Amino acid sequence: MRRRRVAILISGGGSNMLALARDMAAADHPAEVCLVLANRPEAGGLVRARELGLPVAAVDHRAFGADRAAFEAAMARPLAESGAEILCLAGFMRVLTPRFIAAWEGRMLNIHPSILPLFPGLDTHARALAAGMAVHGCTVHEVTAELDSGPILGQAVIAVEAGDTPASLAARLLPMEHRLYPAVLRRFASGDRRPVAILG
Numbered sequence: 397m398r399r400r401r402v403a404i405l406i407s408g409g410g411s412n413m414l415a416l417a418r419d420m421a422a423a424d425h426p427a428e429v430c431l432v433l434a435n436r437p438e439a440g441g442l443v444r445a446r447e448l449g450l451p452v453a454a455v456d457h458r459a460f461g462a463d464r465a466a467f468e469a470a471m472a473r474p475l476a477e478s479g480a481e482i483l484c485l486a487g488f489m490r491v492l493t494p495r496f497i498a499a500w501e502g503r504m505l506n507i508h509p510s511i512l513p514l515f516p517g518l519d520t521h522a523r524a525l526a527a528g529m530a531v532h533g534c535t536v537h538e539v540t541a542e543l544d545s546g547p548i549l550g551q552a553v554i555a556v557e558a559g560d561t562p563a564s565l566a567a568r569l570l571p572m573e574h575r576l577y578p579a580v581l582r583r584f585a586s587g588d589r590r591p592v593a594i595l596g
C-alpha cells in the first residue's frame with residue numbers, strides 16, 4: 397500500500413511531532429512524514445526534526461501581521477510542494493481561517509490537552525483543576541471551523557491526584573499524548589476513523 401504523506405505543523409518543542417515521526421519510521425506504518433512546518437523559525441522542534449533527517453520549513457507568522465490569509469497562503473506553498481495529504485497539528489498555536497480549514501477538511505488532525513468538549517482553548521490544565529475534575533486527558537480530533545470542536549478520533553485520560561498543579565498535570569499528560577497521537581494517526585491513515593481510547 398502506498399504510504400500517505402503527512403505534514404506536521406508545530407510552534408514549539410515538538411515532542412508530539414517527534415512521537416508521530418518516530419512511529420512513522422516503522423516499515424509497516426501507513427504514512428510517512430513529508431514535511432515538518434513551523435510558524436516560528438526558532439521552534440525547538442525544527443532542530444529535532446532536522447536531526448531525524450526530516451524535511452523542514454518555517455513560515456514566520458509575525459511577518460504577516462494580522463493578515464492570516466497571507467500567512468496561510470505562504471504555508472500552502474511548502475505544503476503543496478511536499479505533497480502532503482494529511483496535516484497533523486502538533487502544538488501548533490495559530491488559529492486557522494475557515495478557508496484554510498475547508499481546504500483540508502477531513503484531512504487535518506489536532507491534539508488538544510483536555511477531554512474535549514471540556515476546556516477548549518488555552519490553560520486547559522489549570523481549568524481542569526479549577527473545575528475539580530477527578531480525571532483529565534487529551535483528545536485528537538479532526539479540525540473543523542469551530543475551535544477544538546471537530547469529530548473526536550481518540551482520547552487518553554489520567555487521574556488527577558491530590559496536590560496536582562497545572563505543571564504536574566501537563567508533565568503526566570504529555571507521555572499519554574505521545575501514545576495517543578501516533579495510535580490515532582495509524583488508524584486514520586489507514587482509513588479507519590473509529591476512535592482510540594487509552595486509559596492511564
Ligand code: GAR
Pocket residue numbers: 406407408409410411412413441486487488489507508509517534570573
Ligand atoms: C501539547 O501539550 C499539546 O497538546 C498542546 O501543546 C503542547 C505542545 O507540546 N497543544 C495545544 O494546546 C493546542 N491548542 P509539543 O510541542 O511538545 O508537542
